[in-house]
Amino acid sequence: MSGALIYACAGAVLFVFGVTGLILLPHLLRKILAFNIMGSGVFLVLVGLGQRDGTPDPVPQAMVLTGIVVAVAATALALALVRRLLSLTGKIQFPEESEGLGRCWKNK
Amino acid sequence: MNFNAILPLLVLASSLVPGMIIFFLPESRIRLRTTLNLTGAILKLLLIGYMLWGVQHDQSYVFRYNVLPDLELVFKADALALLFVTLSAALWFLTTLYAIGYLEGSPHRSRFFGFFSFCVTATVGVAMAGNLFTFFVFYELLTLSTYPLVVHRGTAAAIRAGNIYLVYTLAGGAVFLTGIVWLYGLLGQVEFTPGGVAATLGLEYTAQLQVIFLLLIAGLGVKAALVPLHGWLPQAMIAPAPVSALLHAVAVVKAGAFGIIRIVYEVYGIEFAQTLNLLMPLAIVASITIIWGSLRALWQDDLKRRLAYSTISQVSYIILGVTLFGPAGTIGGVVHLVHQGIMKITLFFCAGNYAETLGIHKISEMNGAGRRMPWTSIAFSVAAFGMMGAPLTAGYVSKLYLNQGAEMAEMAWVSWMLTASSLLNAAYFLPILYRLWFVNQPQKWLQERIRARGRWETHGLLLIPPVVTAVATLGAGIFADTGWSPLFWVKLIAEMEYLP
Amino acid sequence: MFDPVPWLILLPLVWGCLTFLTGVGRGGRLVLAGLIIQLVLTIILARQIVMEGARHYAVGGWGAPLGVDLYVDGLTGIMLLLTHVVALPLVVYARAYFSSQAEGASYFWPLTCFLLAAMNALFMSADIFNIYVTLELLGLAAVGLVAAAGSAGSVTAAIRYLLVTLLGSGAYLMGVALLYGTYGSVSLAVLEPLLATTEISAAACLAAMLMLAGLLLKTALFPFHFWLPPAHGGAPAPVSALLSALVIKASFYLILRLWFDLFAPLVTTQAAQLLGGLGAAAILWGSILAFNQTRLKMLVAYSTVAQIGYLFLLFPLMTSAIPGAAESAMQGGVMQLVAHALAKAAMFAAAGVMVLSAGKDDIALLGGMSSHLPLTLFTFALAGITLMGLPPSGGFIAKWLLIDSAVSGGQWGWVVVMILGGLLSAAYVFKVLRQAFLPPVAGIKFKPVIRMLEWPAFLLALISLLLGFRSVEVLNLLGAA
Known part of the structure; x- marks a missing residue:
């Protein structure tokens, strides 16, 4: 197994962790962190698979840079919204969700 | 263009x-x-x-x-x-x-x-x-x-x-x-x-x-x-x-x-x-509708409801005529499209007049209304006789051709059905006419909203339309053979449908 | 020759920055003027596409693979035109709306401009990474707009929407990473022949699944619809x-593009049937939920969930072997997209006027609306006609084409779904209309509204209705290759 592939596999694992956390964790801050882990996973895959015979490919690096900028912006927006929610309701959770089980798939 | x-x-x-x-x-x-x-x-x-x-x-x-x-x-x-x-x-x-x-x-x-x-x-x-x-x-x-x-x-x-x-x-x-x-x-x-x-x-x-x-x-x-x-x-x-x-x-x-x-x-x-x-099943459905509508009309006391069931019955005459293979059936059906329209609109205009002028909505309340509102009641009677298929009215022409059509299509049961339907029509219209003309009017009308003024028994705009359509009902019957009647026009149409 | 392509992305960005500088809640007039210019540009572009066919545009003269490529064809033209035709009346409407009610006005103008810039860029993007960037830009602007009202409900809806859209684009980006790792390119023009000629790899299949799932989540197809009603209704x-009219259409547009171009060698009939099945479930379930709502705007939002379902019926219908059937399925799907966008914009706008006038978002309070705001109610009804798919609306033409395709392809199940869906939508539309014919609820005082709130909505509804008479032009543009 080449080094690149190890990075890619680690990225995939992180991605799965991130997605799971994003869906299942009830605390909004944890959801935001989970999103960042998910994003890092994608970036690892992008850079890891992008290598050709050990020489790094500049194009995916540029893409990851863009991706990081987007992720930072999204995180900032999410944090701002969560702060707003905290000041309005005093909770950092979706109001109708019960403790422990993130029921993201509820209809109402 | x-x-x-x-x-x-x-x-x-x-x-x-x-x-x-x-x-x-x-x-x-x-x-x-x-x-x-x-x-x-x-x-x-x-x-x-x-x-x-x-x-x-x-x-x-x-x-x-x-x-x-x-x-x-x-x-x-x-x-x-x-x-x-x-x-x-x-x-x-x-x-x-x-x-x-x-x-x-x-x-x-x-x-x-x-x-x-x-x-x-x-x-x-x-x-x-x-x-x-x-x-x-x-x-x-x-x-x-x-x-x-x-x-x-x-x-x-x-x-x-x-x-x-x-x-x-x-x-x-x-x-x-x-x-x-x-x-x-x-x-x-x-x-x-x-x-x-x-x-x-x-x-x-x-x-x-x-x-x-x-x-x-x-x-x-x-x-x-x-x-x-x-x-x-x-x-x-x-x-x-x-x-x-x-x-x-x-x-x-x-x-x-x-x-x-x-x-x-x-x-x-x-x-x-x-x-x-395809024609036979449709004819059967139309016949059932004709009889069913008339039967249900018999039991309604509300005037407009009785007229509604009568519509159900009468409209199926048109469809019945369509299904009778042969020009006479076509003529009967299509001409009834016009005749039923003129007659039924008269009846509804009159029903509206009774309700607006005297507050009458039910047949049991219509006693003696003929003397209070003669023009409306004459129009109503003309249209009702038309619906029954009485001679000199438009309804007679329709039924005449429908019967001919049934003979030409060799569907004898249709003739029987038409006769039965005419009897039923009479059974639900004649009692109304009897009440209108031959029963004494009550002491006081239910809700007399529009008073009679001279010759106008009700608001002029309410009276003219039913009288005009009643005259048309008679006209379409009496002058059926002239070039200006609906019948004449329908005969032209029927010729086209059967010419190859 | 003048080329409007780069300007359509650049101009809204400029308006966005300018209105941000002019300060909170101001700049409506600038956006209005800007949108008129953009509408003219899109009309010019659409004409060019019809005359000269599809074309590529290399931003700054750098072509792919180094630079960013843009690509416009008939479908792009339709989407751009639709976006501006819907947005322009809505801008007029929004100016009147925020002058009557300041809540949510704060950063409406800059965010709307960024939203439009992102959508224009998305429609014209020709590489899958650039699409990712525009998707994120679009999502962030949309979340900002949802949160603008600032109440706990709308902030909650915005956070949920944000997380969903991030999850969706995350999955999409993972797909991009896999494709780049396998084929070494992100350009659609390069990837397409590669996927078509090489053996199908597991990585490509996984990428396709991730990208499509991410986009389905953003399009709110059943069962991913849970986030839409609170976000759109609140x-x-x-x-x-x-x-409701435009943003979800953007991700649908991408699904359409990827499914029939890039992933065409990978997709199977079963997958298409699955999408169709989800679409059918969306139609039925969404309509039932819409009917059960007590709040007007929630009803309209659930109706969007249902109407999205029709779009996905085109995937199974396109698998038909009969050539005419596949063609009318595509045409019907695109007509539905256009008609729904126009009608839903009109319907939300009309609902907004009614809520504003009644003071509260409650269907039970609509009694007497038919005499108080006849024009707005008429608008709602006209938009409803399109949603029900009744003639002569664009929705009817769409439904005619889809049913025609299903009947000639022998796929009778979808016919039943479409017919049932039409009847169910009639149920929820008339639930509102008949309430408006009842006498007013005791004690309610309707506030008067300014005329400029009513007319833009009416215009949109009228366009959606009369679209039925101009479908030939829409389909001509679609067919331009």
Whole structure:
């Protein structure tokens, strides 16, 4: 197994962790962190698979840079919204969700 | 584009444009609204008169517009279309007069007359539709424009009736659409053509064509109130009298019946329909409807409800005539489209007069009303006798040809059924006439809203329309053999459908 | 020859920055003027596409693979035109709306401009990474708009929407990473022949699944629809209209593009049937939920869930072997997209007027609306006609084409779904209309509204209705290759 592939596999694992956390964790801050882990996973895959015979490919690096900028912006927006929610309701959770089980798939 | 192609559009516009303007008029602009209404109605009559003259002199009025590359919107003023257009335009004019009198001082009149005009536009569109697609477009517009009229009063009962009306008509429309799309898939284009177009497919499509026929008739049968699809019609009685008059005589039920005429004669072709064994089942359904409607009418005490069940019965005469193979049946059915319209609108106008003038809604309350309101009651009696098929009235002509048609088609049971139906008609109309003329009037009327002034037993605008239509009922019967009668025109149509 | 392509992305960005500088709640007039210019540009572009066919545009003269490529064809033209035709009346509407009610006005103008820039860029993007960037930009702007009202409900909806959209684009980006790792390019023009000629790899399949799943989540196809109603129903009316009419269409557009171009060698009939099945479930379930709502804007939002379902019926219908059937399925799907966008914008705008006038978002309070705001109610009804698929609306033409395709392809199940869906939508539309015919609820005082709130909505509804008469032009543009 080449080094690149190890990075890619680690990225995939992180991605799965991130997605799971994003869906299942009830605390909004944890959801935001989970999103960042998910994003890092994608970036690892992008850079890891992008290598050709050990020489790094500049194009995916540029893409990851863009991706990081987007992720930072999204995180900032999410944090701002969560702060707003905290000041309005005093909770950092979706109001109708019960403790422990993130029921993201509820209809109402 | 030449003038002849634009003419059908003008006929549509003559009610659509006033309707749109009226819709946005403030409630207080009564004079302007009335002027617009009547100008539109008269203009429409003039345009139609011109087209009637033109068609007799071999002019053709066809408008085409491509909605999709292979889907056309076609308006065609052929003989059959003109028959229905003339009927609706003439009765629209009278009903507008009537409605102006009827709704005097009531709220939401701009809305009412706006939708009223849309409704007539849709009916005229149905009449002039040159292919099945165009027909469907206006058939659905008719549903949409009549709904606000049905719920116009805004009471809980009106809303409930509106719901029932929608459930029936929209579901019917959906079934109808399925049939139409299917037929378009088979034929490419379904233009109404005397003699039909489906025969080109040949007999290997028999099963498909039978199913499509079922879908089409089920869709149209809702509006034509064929049993068991008739449930909405008695409920829709809740609407104001001019609406009921229009719904029963011209717009909704007639659109259904007219559609069935078009489907049988000009889509399938009467001979091909006979080959596919489609006529007999339809004749049976129509017969059941005729008898069932009359039987139910017997038990109604509410005058408008009794008239509603009578409509169910009478409209199926048209459909029955269509299914009787042979020119006489065709003539009887198609001419009844006009005759039933004139007679039924008279009855509804009169029912509205009794309710508005004296507060009478039930038959048991009608005792002696004939002396208080002689003109209305004479008109009512004439129309009722017409419905029974008494000689000298329009109804007699229809029944005469229907009976002949039954003989020609060698369906003896139809003659028996017609006789039975006439007896039933008599059974539910004669008691009303007896009460009107031969029972003494009560001490005090229920709710006398309009006092008699001199010769005017009620508001003039309420009285003139039923008298005019009653005279027309007699005229269409007495002068049936002249060149100006509906019968004459229908004979021309029948010739076209049977000539190869 | 003047080329409008780069300007369509650049101009809204400029307006966005300018209105941000002019300060909170101001700049409506600038956006209005800017949108008129953009509409003219899109019309010019559409004409060019019809005359000269599809074309590529290399931003700054750098072509792929180094630079960013843009690509416009008939479908792009339709989407751009639709976006501007919907957005322009909504801008007029929004100016009137926020002058009557300041809530949510704060950053409406800059965010709307960024939203439009992102959408224009998305429609024209020709590489999958650039699409990712525009998707994120679009999502962030939309979340900002949803949150603008600032109440707990709308902030909750915005956070949920944000997380969903991030999850969706995350999955999409993972797909991009896999594709780049396997094929070494992100350009659609390069990837397409590669996927078509080489053996299908597991990585490509996984990428396709991730990307499509991410986009389905953003399009809110059943069962991913849970986030849509609170986000669309809770936002200020102009925002709801923009989101429901346009934003979800953007991700649908991408699904359409990827499914039929890039992933065409991978997709199977079963997958298409699955999408169709989800679409059917969306139609039925969404309509039932819409009917059960007591709040007007929630009803309209659930109706969006249902109407999205029709779009997905085109995937199974396109698998038909009969050539005519596949063609009308595509045409019907695109017509539905256009008609729904126009009608839903009108409907949300009309609902906003009614809520504004009644003071509270409750269907039970609508009694008497038919005489108080006849034009707005009429607007609602006209938009409803399109949603029900009744003639002569654009929705009817769409349904005609889809049913025609299903019947000639022998796929009868979808016919039943479409017919039932039409009847169910009639049920929820008339639930509102009939309430408006009842006498007013005792004690309610309707506030008067300014005329400029009513007319833009009416215009949109009218366009959606009359679209039926101009379908030939739309389909001509679609067919331009």
